[in-house]
Amino acid sequence: MPPLFVFLAVILVWELATSGTGRRVIPPPSAIMLAGLDNFEVLGRSTQATFFEAIGGLFIGSLAGLLVAFASARWLIARDVLLPIGIAASAIPIIAVAPILNNWFGVLNPLSKMMMAALLVFFPVMINVTRGLVDVQPASLELMRSYAASERVVLQKVRVPNMLPFFFTALKVGTTLAFIGALVGEYFGGTSQVLGRIVLQSMSSGRFDLAWAGILIGSVAAIAAYLVVSLIERVAIPWHHALRSDG
Amino acid sequence: MVFGQAASTQTRALEPISLTIPPGEFVSLIGPSGCGKSTLLRIVGDLIQPTAGVVEVNAKSAHEARLDHDYGMVFQAPVLFDWRTVEANVALPLEVLGVSRSERQARVRAMLDLVDLGGFLQHYPHQLSGGMQQRVAIARALALAPALLLMDEPFGALDEMTRERLNAEVLRIWAQTATTIVFVTHSIPEAVFLSSRVVVMSARPGRVTNVVEIDLPQPRNEQTRESDRYFELVTEVRESLRGRGGQVSSARLRADGAVG
Amino acid sequence: MSVERESGEGPPEWEEAPAGASVRGGGAIEATSRAAVGVPAVDSGLRQRRYRRTLGIVAFVVALGVVWESAKWLAGDPWRLPALGIFHDPPFRVLQLSDRHLPHLWDIVAAFGEPFQRNAQYNLASYLIDQALYTGQQALIGFSLGALIGIVLASIFVHSGLAERAFVPYVVASQTVPIVALAPLIVAGFGRGLTSVVIIATYLTFFPVTIAALRGLRSPDPRALELMRSYAASRWAIYLKVRLPASLPYLFTALKIAAAAAIVGTIIGEGPGGVPQGLGRAILNFNQQYITGPEKLWATIFVTAVVGIVFFMAVRVAEILVLRSRGQREMSA
Numbered sequence: 127m128p129p130l131f132v133f134l135a136v137i138l139v140w141e142l143a144t145s146g147t148g149r150r151v152i153p154p155p156s157a158i159m160l161a162g163l164d165n166f167e168v169l170g171r172s173t174q175a176t177f178f179e180a181i182g183g184l185f186i187g188s189l190a191g192l193l194v195a196f197a198s199a200r201w202l203i204a205r206d207v208l209l210p211i212g213i214a215a216s217a218i219p220i221i222a223v224a225p226i227l228n229n230w231f232g233v234l235n236p237l238s239k240m241m242m243a244a245l246l247v248f249f250p251v252m253i254n255v256t257r258g259l260v261d262v263q264p265a266s267l268e269l270m271r272s273y274a275a276s277e278r279v280v281l282q283k284v285r286v287p288n289m290l291p292f293f294f295t296a297l298k299v300g301t302t303l304a305f306i307g308a309l310v311g312e313y314f315g316g317t318s319q320v321l322g323r324i325v326l327q328s329m330s331s332g333r334f335d336l337a338w339a340g341i342l343i344g345s346v347a348a349i350a351a352y353l354v355v356s357l358i359e360r361v362a363i364p365w366h367h368a369l370r371s372d373g
Numbered sequence: 374m375v376f377g378q379a380a381s382t383q384t385r386a387l388e389p390i391s392l393t394i395p396p397g398e399f400v401s402l403i404g405p406s407g408c409g410k411s412t413l414l415r416i417v418g419d420l421i422q423p424t425a426g427v428v429e430v431n432a433k434s435a436h437e438a439r440l441d442h443d444y445g446m447v448f449q450a451p452v453l454f455d456w457r458t459v460e461a462n463v464a465l466p467l468e469v470l471g472v473s474r475s476e477r478q479a480r481v482r483a484m485l486d487l488v489d490l491g492g493f494l495q496h497y498p499h500q501l502s503g504g505m506q507q508r509v510a511i512a513r514a515l516a517l518a519p520a521l522l523l524m525d526e527p528f529g530a531l532d533e534m535t536r537e538r539l540n541a542e543v544l545r546i547w548a549q550t551a552t553t554i555v556f557v558t559h560s561i562p563e564a565v566f567l568s569s570r571v572v573v574m575s576a577r578p579g580r581v582t583n584v585v586e587i588d589l590p591q592p593r594n595e596q597t598r599e600s601d602r603y604f605e606l607v608t609e610v611r612e613s614l615r616g617r618g619g620q621v622s623s624a625r626l627r628a629d630g631a632v633g
Numbered sequence: 634m635s636v637e638r639e640s641g642e643g644p645p646e647w648e649e650a651p652a653g654a655s656v657r658g659g660g661a662i663e664a665t666s667r668a669a670v671g672v673p674a675v676d677s678g679l680r681q682r683r684y685r686r687t688l689g690i691v692a693f694v695v696a697l698g699v700v701w702e703s704a705k706w707l708a709g710d711p712w713r714l715p716a717l718g719i720f721h722d723p724p725f726r727v728l729q730l731s732d733r734h735l736p737h738l739w740d741i742v743a744a745f746g747e748p749f750q751r752n753a754q755y756n757l758a759s760y761l762i763d764q765a766l767y768t769g770q771q772a773l774i775g776f777s778l779g780a781l782i783g784i785v786l787a788s789i790f791v792h793s794g795l796a797e798r799a800f801v802p803y804v805v806a807s808q809t810v811p812i813v814a815l816a817p818l819i820v821a822g823f824g825r826g827l828t829s830v831v832i833i834a835t836y837l838t839f840f841p842v843t844i845a846a847l848r849g850l851r852s853p854d855p856r857a858l859e860l861m862r863s864y865a866a867s868r869w870a871i872y873l874k875v876r877l878p879a880s881l882p883y884l885f886t887a888l889k890i891a892a893a894a895a896i897v898g899t900i901i902g903e904g905p906g907g908v909p910q911g912l913g914r915a916i917l918n919f920n921q922q923y924i925t926g927p928e929k930l931w932a933t934i935f936v937t938a939v940v941g942i943v944f945f946m947a948v949r950v951a952e953i954l955v956l957r958s959r960g961q962r963e964m965s966a
Contacts, residue, residue, distance in 0.1 A: 128799030151822040206682060207689035214690075217889070217945030219897045222912075222937040225920035225930060230729045265452040271420055273469045274440045283465070287456040302808055309813040313904065314920060325814045329821060341814045348809040365456045365497055 153335040162339035168324065169343050176321040177347050179236050179308040183243020184300055184351075190244065191251025191296070198252075199259035199285070212253045220245050221310045233315040243307030247300040254296035258289025291366045294359040301351045305344070390581055392572065394555065396520070399547055401556045401564035401571045403610065409579025410557045411525050417555065418446055418523050431520050442470065444521035445514030449529055451506035453498040453513075459485070460494040463513045470517065484512040487546060504535040508542070515550065522554045528563070537598075540566055544593060561614070565606045566593060573613040583613040698738055704730050705737065736928045741935070744928035757929060761915065761936045768899050768911040769940055771827060775834020776895035776944075780888060782835065783842025790843075791850040791876065792868065808840050816901050825908045834898035838891045845887030849880025882961055885952040892944040900937070912937050 137155050144154040153161075162169060198205040224242050231238035262284055270280045312322025321344050328336040359366075390413065394400050402410040415421040416428055419439040430438035438444060445466075453462045460481055467477045485491050488508040498506055507527055514522060524543075528536040540563055547554055558564050564571045565587055573583040587606055589597055597603055706712070708725035710732040729735060749760035786804070790797035816833050823829040853875050861871045903913025912933060919930040956962065 128795060129802045132799045132803065151818060203685070203689070206685055207693050210690055211693055214942060214945070217893045218938040218941040219893065219900050221897060222900065222916055222934045225916060225923070226734075226934070228920075229923055229927075230734055263452070265448055265450055266454070268420055269446070269448070269452050270469075272418055272439065272444070272446045273466050274442065275469045279469055283468070284454070287454065290456075305809075305811055306813060309811045310901070313813055314917075321811075322814060326817060329817050334818070334821070337814075337818060341810060341818070344814055345806070345810045348811065349806065352809065363456065 151334055153338060157335040158338045158342065161333070161335035162343065165336060165339070169321075169340055172319050172321045172324045172340070173343050173347050175236065175317075175319055176239075176305070176308050176312065176344065177351070179239040179311070179320070180243050180301070180304040180348075181351065182236070182240040183245075183307055184247050184297070184304040185244075186240060187244035187247025187304070188251045188293075188297055188300060191248045192255055192293075194248075194252050195255035195259060195289075198256050205256065205260070209253065209256060212249050212256075216249050216253075221307065224307075224310045225314045228311060228315050234317050236320075239308045239311035239316065239320075242311040243304040246303040246307040250296040250299050250303070251293070254292040255289050258292030259285045262288050290363050294355070294363065297355050298352060298359075301355055302348060305348045305351070309344070392581065394553065394570075396553050397551055398570060399544075399554045399556065399568045401558055401568040402574060403558055403561065403564045403571055404574030404579075404614070405559070405576050407579070408574040408576040410574050412579065413574075414523050414525050414555060414557050417521075418444060438521075442466070442517050443519055444523055445517060445519040447507070447510050447514045447522070447524040447527045449526045451498070451503075451510040453506055453509060455498060457498075458494065459490065459496050459498070459501070459509050462498065462509055463516055465513060466516045480516060481512075484515050485509075487515070487549065488512045488542065504531050504539060507531070507539065511543070511546070515546070515552070518550070518552075520553060522552045524554065524556045526557050526559065529559070536560075536563065541594065543567060548592065561607050561610050562598070565589075565603060565610060566598060571610050573610060575614070575616065582616070585610050585613060701735070701738060705732075705735060709735065733924075733927055736931060741928045741931045744926070744932050749929065757932055761912075761933060764910065764912045764915045764933075765936050765940050768896070768903065768913070768937075769944070771830045771902075771911065772834055772892075772895045772899040772940075772944065774827075775831045775898055776838055776892060778831065779835040779838025779891060779895060780842050783839040783887075783891075784846050784884070786839070786843045787846030787850055787880075788872065790847055792872075797847075804840060804843055807836070812836055812898065813901055820902065820908060830899050830902035830908055830911070833902040834895045837894040837898035841887040841890045841894065842884070845883045846880055849883030850876045852883065853879040878959070878961075881956060881959070885948070885956065888948050888952070889945060892948045893941055896937075896941050896944060912940065 140152075141154045141156060144152055145156070194208065198208045221242070223245070227241045227245075228238045231241060259281075266284050267280065270284060275283075308320075309322045312320045313326070316323050318324070318327065321340055325337045325340040325344075328334070328340065402413060404410050412421060416423050417430065417435060419428075419435040428435040431441075431443050433441065433443070453459075454465070457465070463481045463484055464477050467480060472480070482491065482494070485494065488511055490505060490508055490512065493501065493505070493509075498509070501509070510527070514524075528539050531539065543554075543556075544567060546552075556564070556567060568587050571585045571587060572581055573585065574580065575582045585606065589600070589602060589606070704727075706721065706723060708723050708727040709730040711723070712719055712721040714720075732740075745758040745761075746756050749755060749757040753760070755763075786800075790801065812833060815836075816829075819832055820829040823832060850872075857875055858871065861875055866874070899911065900913035900916070902908055903911035904917050908914065915933045916930065916937070919926070919933055923930060
């Protein structure tokens with residue numbers, strides 16, 4: 127309830143403060159809604175395109191992250207090198223390579239934006255999955271030793287289930303990052319049918335209401351992606367969710 | 374393969390020990406912290422390698438016995454997998470062994486009935502109390518019908534009443550399955566109540582100081598806990614732990630305080 | 634496969650066996666052992682791994698350079714280095730490895746010495762350093778502001794459940810609004826200067842700090858709080874003496890993330906936001922000159938990476954100093 131109140135209050139104040147002042151950088155919510163409805167097709171199509179880039183990047187990035195994580199869990203040497211590098215890489219503003227990716231894969235090609243998104247998603251996934259595979263309760267490992275279980279069986283029955291919650295946490299963070307990656311890629315160039323460029327173009331032609339409409343729709347798309355991942359998580363690891371709500 | 378980390382310190386955990394346990398016996402290892410009783414248990418289970426000596430289980434080396442799944446182990450913590458139901462947890466060793474699904478199911482149900490948890494198959498560990506979780510761990514340890522059951526202070530984290538109840542459970546299971554049991558504990562009453570023999574150990578360095586024969590009649594129950602002989606034996610074990618080893622003659626102490 | 638096993642058979646008599654002898658059949662156990670568990674001590678093992686780790690990172694960076702040039706050797710543009718007498722035609726061709734898309738490392742290094750623009754007085758190195766300082770400055774302001782706001786918000790949320798329930802969803806939702814799309818709007822509203830960039834950097838920074846601070850402020854053992862209450866300590870005193878210190882490890886973990894976020898925010902403000910200075914602007918400019926001089930873009934990217942790492946290390950050093958002096962442990966990243 128309280129969030130709803132805050133939301134309505136903000137919308138109300140916003141509307142009252144900005145209506146009747148003509149074209150402005152922050153138009154009243156009513157104008158934004160109108161612009162959104164008027165241009166629904168264009169906005170819808172470009173949001174779809176950006177969504178596609180983000181999800182593609184999410185997929186590629188998490189797949190790569192998983193593979194590298196399994197490799198670094200398997201070989202201690204790989205882990206000692208890759209994990210600190212992964213953590214250091216998260217300190218580097220990776221989006222700086224967006225123009226390079228655009229040039230490599232073609233500025234008009236959605237793949238260049240996908241790769242930017244994938245790059246951002248890769249690191250949290252790799253770091254989290256590695257931790258999930260490695261940080262297993264020692265008692266569980268002792269138990270499996272008492273069964274003379276092979277490492278492959280330990281991997282299958284203990285490490286993989288253990289890492290699933292970590293993986294989903296990283297995936298949820300990844301959805302936000304994927305959108306950032308896709309949009310940054312678009313900012314450095316892209317077709318005119320993607321959300322980033324629509325917002326830019328609306329701005330340069332003074333149509334701020336349209337720009338805001340685009341931004342808000344983009345936001346909704348990002349939230350939708352997050353919720354879908356949350357749903358998948360609930361299905362994949364029902365036990366974890368129950369634990370969290372009970373605990 | 375190397376997963377995770379491995380590190381420990383260089384200490385001499387145990388002095389030379391010689392111990393023989395016939396099949397079907399219930400033997401407790403008792404001693405203060407640091408006496409090496411858990412270490413000894415793990416050596417028997419081939420989870421730790423001794424630096425010298427021979428360990429034989431079931432006429433094989435400990436290593437072979439582990440590979441042949443000759444024993445089941447119950448730890449201090451239940452060590453159940455959060456992501457598996459009670460049924461799936463008990464099925465774990467059977468899965469590792471490649472037992473067929475139908476056989477697995479039957480066996481799991483039988484074991485859970487044995488520990489009186491037949492109605493909790495689909496529950497998750499976090500929905501059960503500590504005592505129930507340990508019972509699941511026991512059911513799992515018995516899943517492969519091992520010749521030997523190793524238990525490392527399994528009831529240490531439970532309250533006294535639950536502990537006494539589970540003691541009775543363990544005795545019942547022992548009677549029904551005729552498994553050999555090696556039981557590590559630091560509770561004197563528990564050791565005396567459960568075992569046919571109590572091995573008393575002391576620390577620094579870890580070694581066996583005494584072995585006390587428990588001649589209490591089977592089956593044991595609440596009456597046993599209140600008998601004179603029980604108190605005598607508890608005292609004897611206690612004295613051994615204090616380093617005053619040797620037999621205490623039965624004439625020495627009686628419940629009514631008279632000495633004669 | 635039968636699951637039933639024989640419970641051991643064998644003579645059920647008991648005998649104290651002399652050291653080293655005796656065999657019992659069936660289920661008997663005989664443990665005759667001098668059992669001392671010997672495994673290398675903790676210290677040397679951990680130190681070993683730390684050396685290996687630093688060595689590993691250095692090796693990795695070097696290896697990266699080697700892979701870079703090897704890839705070009707195999708599938709890049711023809712190598713022409715008259716000074717070293719190297720004339721090499723790679724057997725394969727991959728577009729992304731051409732000199733245009735992946736310049737030779739030495740070309741990138743050389744570009745630092747050249748003028749950053751036609752007819753410019755400064756070389757690339759000094760230009761980039763200027764821009765890096767500018768970006769760093771703004772990122773620092775954004776970072777500090779974001780951290781401050783994050784801590785304040787979290788402190789409010791810890792003490793007011795109502796505030797938390799009302800506002801946390803928006804804190805979370807704020808991050809789903811594509812800041813990259815919002816940036817030009819902010820610049821349009823606040824002008825092409827420090828303010829806009831700082832706002833954007835703060836926007837990206839405050840979220841991880843808020844969440845981490847909230848967790849940290851909530852982390853003290855409830856019994857410690859009970860103890861304080863038994864002293865009739867005020868909420869403010871509890872906050873200062875118990876909650877805030879307890880939140881430090883969590884805070885530092887988030888600050889490391891926030892450092893990177895602040896830089897990203899600053900660059901986004903400068904680039905897509907349209908502020909005419911800083912590394913973001915440099916990236917945009919050199920992107921346009923890509924056809925003629927891709928090395929400059931790469932050089933800028935390297936400098937940006939260095940700035941990011943410097944920031945990260947600064948926070949890490951602060952973390953080590955503050956936490957170790959208080960005897961607290963860092964949380965694993």
